[in-house]
Amino acid sequence: MQIRTLLAGSAMLAVLAGCATGPTGQGAADNGMEAAQATYQGTLPCRNCEGIDLDVTLVGDAESAAEERTFDLQASYRAHPQNPPDENYEGNWEVLSGTADNPEATVYELTPDGEGQVYYFLRLDPQTLELIDPQRRRFQNNEMLRLKRL
Numbered sequence: 001m002q003i004r005t006l007l008a009g010s011a012m013l014a015v016l017a018g019c020a021t022g023p024t025g026q027g028a029a030d031n032g033m034e035a036a037q038a039t040y041q042g043t044l045p046c047r048n049c050e051g052i053d054l055d056v057t058l059v060g061d062a063e064s065a066a067e068e069r070t071f072d073l074q075a076s077y078r079a080h081p082q083n084p085p086d087e088n089y090e091g092n093w094e095v096l097s098g099t100a101d102n103p104e105a106t107v108y109e110l111t112p113d114g115e116g117q118v119y120y121f122l123r124l125d126p127q128t129l130e131l132i133d134p135q136r137r138r139f140q141n142n143e144m145l146r147l148k149r150l
Helices: 002-016 026-031
Strands: 037-044 051-059 070-078 087-097 106-112 119-125 128-132 146-149
Touching: 070 106
Parallel strands: none
Antiparallel strands: 037 051, 037 146, 051 070, 070 087, 087 106, 106 119, 119 128, 128 146
């Protein structure tokens, strides 16, 4: 059942564009980000294809005004039988503190403009983000849900 939840969550991530990464910037040293822009990439599992390639670019830092903290997400399906078009989403991100297991953890909340679902990424280290559920819990096969900073 947890694998089904994992697959459904990752598919929803690409379809509804809530994936991304954390903020970046000179003022974000407390959040582990070093630049005003950071790009993360990864491939999420896909039930009907070979994977969902994600590219997420975060602009701004924790000190930026809310409207200046933006993200851009591009999702591409590998070898999907229906050949869906690539998806592109934009929106804003926030920094949250704590997960269900670790009150000290840093979580990035990505909210797409218009329709779409909010997504959450756990910052494992300055180079790695991991998709987590809306209750800020990690999935069982969490290694498959990681994005690496370029």
